[in-house]
Amino acid sequence: xxxxxxxxxxxxxxxxxxxxxxxxxxxxxxxxxxxxxxxxxxxxxxxxxxxxxxxxxxxxxxxxxxxxxxxxxxxxxxxxxxxxxxxxxxxxxxxxxxxxxxxxxxxxxxxxxxxxxxxxxxxxxxxxxxxxxxxxxxxxxxxxxxxxxxxxxxxxxxxxxxxxxxxxxxxxxxxxxxxxxxxxxxxxxxxxxxxxxxxxxxxxxxxxxxxxxxxxxxxxxxxxxxxxxxxxxxxxxxxxxxxxxxxxxxxxxxxxxxxxxxxxxxxxxxxxxxxxxxxxxxxxxxxxxxxxxxx
Amino acid sequence: xxxxxxxxxxxxxxxxxxxxxxxxxxxxxxxxxxxxxxxxxxxxxxxxxxxxxxxxxxxxxxxxxxxxxxxxxxxxxxxxxxxxxxxxxxxxxxxxxxxxxxxxxxxxxxxxxxxxxxxxxxxxxxxxxxxxxxxxxxxxxxxxxxxxxxxxxxxxxxxxxxxxxxxxxxxxxxxxxxxxxxxxxxxxxxxxxxxxxxxxxxxxxxxxxxxxxxxxxxxxxxxxxxxxxxxxxxxxxxxxxxxxxxxxxxxxxxxxxxxxxxxxxxxxxxxxxxxxxxxxxxxxxxxxxxxxxxx
Numbered sequence: 001x002x003x004x005x006x007x008x009x010x011x012x013x014x015x016x017x018x019x020x021x022x023x024x025x026x027x028x029x030x031x032x033x034x035x036x037x038x039x040x041x042x043x044x045x046x047x048x049x050x051x052x053x054x055x056x057x058x059x060x061x062x063x064x065x066x067x068x069x070x071x072x073x074x075x076x077x078x079x080x081x082x083x084x085x086x087x088x089x090x091x092x093x094x095x096x097x098x099x100x101x102x103x104x105x106x107x108x109x110x111x112x113x114x115x116x117x118x119x120x121x122x123x124x125x126x127x128x129x130x131x132x133x134x135x136x137x138x139x140x141x142x143x144x145x146x147x148x149x150x151x152x153x154x155x156x157x158x159x160x161x162x163x164x165x166x167x168x169x170x171x172x173x174x175x176x177x178x179x180x181x182x183x184x185x186x187x188x189x190x191x192x193x194x195x196x197x198x199x200x201x202x203x204x205x206x207x208x209x210x211x212x213x214x215x216x217x218x219x220x221x222x223x224x225x226x227x228x229x230x231x232x233x234x235x236x237x238x239x240x241x242x243x244x245x246x247x248x249x250x251x252x253x254x255x256x257x258x259x260x261x262x263x264x265x266x267x268x269x270x271x272x273x274x275x276x277x278x279x280x281x282x283x284x285x286x287x288x289x290x291x292x293x294x295x
Numbered sequence: 296x297x298x299x300x301x302x303x304x305x306x307x308x309x310x311x312x313x314x315x316x317x318x319x320x321x322x323x324x325x326x327x328x329x330x331x332x333x334x335x336x337x338x339x340x341x342x343x344x345x346x347x348x349x350x351x352x353x354x355x356x357x358x359x360x361x362x363x364x365x366x367x368x369x370x371x372x373x374x375x376x377x378x379x380x381x382x383x384x385x386x387x388x389x390x391x392x393x394x395x396x397x398x399x400x401x402x403x404x405x406x407x408x409x410x411x412x413x414x415x416x417x418x419x420x421x422x423x424x425x426x427x428x429x430x431x432x433x434x435x436x437x438x439x440x441x442x443x444x445x446x447x448x449x450x451x452x453x454x455x456x457x458x459x460x461x462x463x464x465x466x467x468x469x470x471x472x473x474x475x476x477x478x479x480x481x482x483x484x485x486x487x488x489x490x491x492x493x494x495x496x497x498x499x500x501x502x503x504x505x506x507x508x509x510x511x512x513x514x515x516x517x518x519x520x521x522x523x524x525x526x527x528x529x530x531x532x533x534x535x536x537x538x539x540x541x542x543x544x545x546x547x548x549x550x551x552x553x554x555x556x557x558x559x560x561x562x563x564x565x566x567x568x569x570x571x572x573x574x575x576x577x578x579x580x581x582x583x584x585x586x587x588x589x590x
Contacts, residue, residue, distance in 0.1 A: 055358075056352075056358060056362050057351075062353075062464075062564065062567070063351060063563050063564060064564055067351050067562075162461060162464065162465055163458075163461050163462065163465055163467075166457060166458050166460075166461040167458065169457065170457055177472060177475055180472055181472055184472070267362075268358050268359050268362045269357065269359055272357070294589075
């Protein structure tokens with residue numbers, strides 16, 4: 001957690017200047033997006049966070065654009081209209097890839113996805129201008145990363161890795177089977193890059209579950225390949241945008257209060273969220289509130 | 296397929312005496328239930344089948360009872376009220392385990408799940424009266440199989456195997472990683488049975504995806520252990536019940552027409568259903584129709 005460690009007790013206390021702290025809505029199909037929330041708390045320790053996991057309808061990664069857009073728009077409206085979010089972070093690669101437009105149409109606050117910041121971080125990392133992107137089926141099928149990378153002057157080879165989310169959720173984080181599966185997926189995408197005469201030097205983790213497998217990736221990638229986690233890049237960009245928004249809207253206001261507050265909501269499986277969520281947030285997630293979005 | 300092989304061309308033709316053939320509704324959260332439909336077609340080659348996969352909201356196996364019951368009831372109502380099903384087969388272990396009551400309340404036709412026939416088949420197979428049941432998280436958490444086995448005079452040790460569905464859907468049917476994962480799960484459940492001083496001689500495949508891994512199970516189970524696929528047992532029981540119902544309702548009517556007809560519906564991912572469904576049905580699934588259940 002770097003220099004400043006936020007204890008769970010601090011997070012549970014009401015923020016002292018809560019009225020002037022911005023409410024940042026963070027949305028994911030499940031709880032993988034808690035890796036992004038963790039980075040956001042580090043970047044904006046005084047903000048109020050409302051996190052929604054649409055766990056009744058997860059995973060989005062294997063579903064169609066039309067369905068994902070509907071689910072994501074409903075979830076965004078809950079955070080803005082019912083939780084007062086003044087800024088939305090889409091902490092889900094699949095929803096960012098397929099539904100950012102639908103979300104921006106559904107709500108009237110600034111919305112930031114994880115794809116653009118991830119591609120920008122890849123551009124800052126890559127010397128060869130060739131990168132690999134691993135993600136869910138739906139994210140890869142959308143080619144949103146390839147487009148965002150192209151806009152940064154990069155060539156990207158994308159690869160769907162549908163077994164990695166279930167392996168993380170099974171808790172096989174440093175398991176030999178996981179290492180074997182990662183090895184298979186990486187050798188396939190490297191082979192594809194070779195066939196396309198590309199020389200990738202950077203691997204983008206295009207799914208919020210994948211940072212939990214960082215050690216396995218580090219052991220498996222070729223020497224010298226850098227690993228980009230878009231959570232960090234997204235959190236930095238979000239902090240910049242939120243600060244600008246706050247100082248514009250409330251000139252003279254203190255901006256952030258001293259301690260963050262986090263409220264977590266889920267559309268299902270509150271117990272599972274509470275049990276698994278701490279793996280992703282790096283802190284206990286506390287009491288998760290059940291929400292019915294009617295789906 | 297036994298003596299009578301039904302070709303795909305036959306299935307596509309309209310059934311000759313379609314008015315008098317019963318409409319059997321078959322429901323699953325995804326397309327795994329097509330393994331049950333395959334067995335049903337063998338048992339009732341002259342029936343009309345309407346199959347619904349609730350693919351927009353799958354998987355059910357990781358969700359709560361409340362959510363599963365709502366999804367399953369809506370799906371059952373679609374098959375009965377909009378497709379005219381006169382009999383429902385719940386071709387999904389999770390929905391059978393957690394939502395059979397909710398479905399029976401939601402519709403006014405006979406409803407058959409896969410759990411009771413599976414437990415009855417296990418009872419017919421086991422000499423030691425100890426069995427193993429592998430299934431999804433939600434099915435295991437419900438202990439529906441343990442209860443159904445107990446009613447048959449059996450003791451059951453249940454084990455959740457959440458990686459097997461993703462492995463089947465990735466197409467890693469006879470893959471070394473799948474064999475390794477199956478080996479780990481089986482050794483864990485066998486260890487648990489030993490700790491409980493049980494001597495299981497029968498393994499129940501408590502998820503409609505698992506029959507596709509039958510070869511891997513056969514290579515992995517201890518010598519002499521029998522493998523029960525509840526699809527077959529359920530189809531036999533369904534044929535018996537449907538025949539009784541048809542002859543009661545339509546005395547003198549011919550019962551079944553000559554060739555089955557199959558219509559498939561899905562709430563999402565029609566392309567994925569069409570692509571993967573044939574693996575489960577053992578026949579091309581043809582054109583899948585998209586349904587919006589509003590979820």
